[in-house]
Amino acid sequence: MEEKQLGMVAQFKKDVRRRMLTGFLLILPVYVTYFVVKFLFGFVGGTLSPVIRKVLQFYGVALPKSSLDEFIITFLGLILTFISLYFIGIFAANFVGKSIINYFENLLTKTPIIKNIYSSVKQIIHSVSLPGKQAFKRVVLVDFPKAGTKSIGFVTGATQYNNEIKYITVFIPTTPNPTTGFLIFVTENDVMDSNLSVEEAFKTLFSGGVLAP
Structure with a gap:
């Protein structure tokens, strides 16, 4: 009976941890989006708005500091920001x-x-942001770092040496920070399909296996 209660407590803790991590992964993109939007409005309001107001005053358009006028100036600042980004894109090309x-x-x-x-x-x-194709074509399991130990890998491409053996390139990310990892070249016979989507694989990596499907 006591072992059963301990098992229930352990399962409860595991469920709580899983739910909290799931909530964190759902909130994280929203938080990042909020932070970027807040930064953009802060930049426009704190940097561009005074400049726009001075330019308008230079041309004889003196707007009183009211809520409506501040909104108009902020709106003009946002438009100016988007136009600037557009021309930066043209310049970079x-x-x-x-x-x-x-x-x-x-x-x-x-x-x-x-x-x-x-x-x-x-x-x-x-x-x-690779145009016209996915960066990660499929998710596989590969022997790494040694035989008998499976790691999640992303197939990123294929190459052929001396017109004989065809290798596929597999990126093996680290966890919980998948921005770094290892790039290996293996044959098709050396990998095993995981039946995971790219999103499921990243959830597993970010959570350290807690959210493994």
């Missing part, structure tokens, strides 16, 4: 823009600490 961006990227990638953060964020953004 031409030769001069690419050269300048590459120059500053080289500076960032040579700066201690900053280079690790910048590289990780860039890799994540690049992975989720």
Whole structure:
């Protein structure tokens, strides 16, 4: 009877931990979105709004500091921000823009600490924004770091050496921080389909296996 009660307590703790982690993973994207939107409005309100007001005053448009006028100025600031991002995108697509961006990227990638953060964020953004195809084609299980030990891996591509053996490239992420990991080349016979979606695999990695399907 006592063992049964202990088992029920352990199961209850496990369920609580699982539910809390599930809630955390659901709230995290919302929090990040809120933080970005808050930063954007704060930047517009604290930096661009005074500039826009001075420009309007320069052209003889003096707006009193009322709630409606503050809203109008903030709205103009948001439009200006979106237009600026659009032209930055155009600038980054031409030769001069690419050269300048590459120059500053080289500076960032040579700066201690900053280079690790910048590289990780860039890799994540690049992975989720590849046009026309998925960065991770499928989720597999592969023997790593030794035979008999299975690790979650993402198939990212295929390559062939000497027109003979065809290898697939598999990215094996670390947990709970899947932005780093190992890249290995194996044959198709060396991997096992996991029947997991990419989302399910990332939930498993972020939770350290607690949310394993």
